[in-house]
Amino acid sequence: MTFDFASLPTLDGFPRAGLDHGPTPLVPARRLGEALGVPRLLMKRDDVHPLGVGGNKLRKLDFHLGAALADGVDTVITFGALQTNHGRQTAAACARLGLRCELILTADVPRSGDAYERSGNLPLDLLFGASVHLCADGEEADVTYRQLCAEGGKIATIPVGGSNPLGVLGYLSATRELAVQLADLGVERARIIAPHASGATSAGLALGSALLGSLDLDVACVSHPLDEARPNVAQLVAGAAELLGIDAPGLGHVWMNDTTIGAGYGIPAPGTWDAVRLFGRTEGVVLDPVYTGKAAAAFVEWAAAGRYSPEETVVFLHTGGLPGLFGYAPEFMAEVQK
Numbered sequence: 150m151t152f153d154f155a156s157l158p159t160l161d162g163f164p165r166a167g168l169d170h171g172p173t174p175l176v177p178a179r180r181l182g183e184a185l186g187v188p189r190l191l192m193k194r195d196d197v198h199p200l201g202v203g204g205n206k207l208r209k210l211d212f213h214l215g216a217a218l219a220d221g222v223d224t225v226i227t228f229g230a231l232q233t234n235h236g237r238q239t240a241a242a243c244a245r246l247g248l249r250c251e252l253i254l255t256a257d258v259p260r261s262g263d264a265y266e267r268s269g270n271l272p273l274d275l276l277f278g279a280s281v282h283l284c285a286d287g288e289e290a291d292v293t294y295r296q297l298c299a300e301g302g303k304i305a306t307i308p309v310g311g312s313n314p315l316g317v318l319g320y321l322s323a324t325r326e327l328a329v330q331l332a333d334l335g336v337e338r339a340r341i342i343a344p345h346a347s348g349a350t351s352a353g354l355a356l357g358s359a360l361l362g363s364l365d366l367d368v369a370c371v372s373h374p375l376d377e378a379r380p381n382v383a384q385l386v387a388g389a390a391e392l393l394g395i396d397a398p399g400l401g402h403v404w405m406n407d408t409t410i411g412a413g414y415g416i417p418a419p420g421t422w423d424a425v426r427l428f429g430r431t432e433g434v435v436l437d438p439v440y441t442g443k444a445a446a447a448f449v450e451w452a453a454a455g456r457y458s459p460e461e462t463v464v465f466l467h468t469g470g471l472p473g474l475f476g477y478a479p480e481f482m483a484e485v486q487k
């Protein structure tokens with residue numbers, strides 16, 4: 150039994166913005182695999198893309214901005230935390246497409262100082278020509294949003310993280326891409342490891358793997374606790390299935406856990422930096438302390454608990470986030486100099 154490509158619905162009816170640059174690399178991670186006792190370890194490098202330093206949001210934005218262009222939109226508004234990767238990728242994509250980009254960013258992570266407020270993703274937002282609106286809280290963000298809408302223009306509003314049923318299609322399509330790469334390597338069954346924050350990444354993987362079969366999915370919650378993340382994924386999968394006119398599949402193949410979330414979104418947990426350093430030391434790969442570092446910490450924890458058999462092919466999905474590391478430069482330096 151291998152992947153059932155015929156069961157995937159066509160996505161031809163959904164306009165795309167042309168951000169796709171072909172398959173992202175799927176590479177062996179031999180030294181990391183040895184360190185973790187997971188010999189058949191691969192890394193899917195969604196951090197590698199020529200636009201805007203890359204990352205998982207570009208796959209969702211291909212659909213969001215495809216719809217926006219088809220609607221004749223000239224302005225894109227989206228939201229996030231100060232160090233949002235989604236905002237930076239939206240800004241880069243808008244630059245390439247010639248769209249005005251308005252980023253409404255809220256200071257909702259308990260971090261401040263030069264690195265957090267003036268480095269990392271923020272300078273890149275400006276470099277890519279976005280207008281950045283810094284808001285103290287959600288209320289101020291609402292007021293700013295209403296003001297921007299009142300200014301006129303043909304506006305597309307993209308939700309936080311690009312996560313709604315349309316955004317899920319980005320990772321439905323990515324699951325197909327991954328299954329083709331695995332099949333080319335002669336791999337007939339695999340387990341994917343991915344992070345969950347706003348949800349469309351894991352929901353797209355959950356939907357894609359349910360339809361294709363022969364794929365399991367382990368999800369590390371990095372932002373919302375398990376009791377919020379689980380229904381979020383189920384809702385996004387159901388919404389995407391409705392959009393596609395198919396029945397929502399069961400999600401028995403999806404396992405989720407929040408053991409490495411720590412004190413909450415944007416706050417590195419004890420194992421986060423260890424995992425960031427392990428990936429750097431063994432593979433020369435850069436993770437960030439908000440998303441991929443926490444997913445990596447979860448993977449380390451699960452591997453140590455014996456969750457993966459040596460025969461199993463495991464794919465760690467690298468979702469990007471490199472600039473975010475520099476938003477945490479002082480903490481990061483203290484860790485690497487230990």
Ligand SMILES: Cc1ncc(COP(=O)(O)O)c(C=O)c1O
Pocket residue numbers: 204205233234235310312344345346347348349350351437440441468469470
């Ligand atoms: C680098 C990175 N990884 C993972 C995620 C989580 O993806 P999602 O929001 O689709 O759950 C994000 C979201 O902001 C991200 O920036």
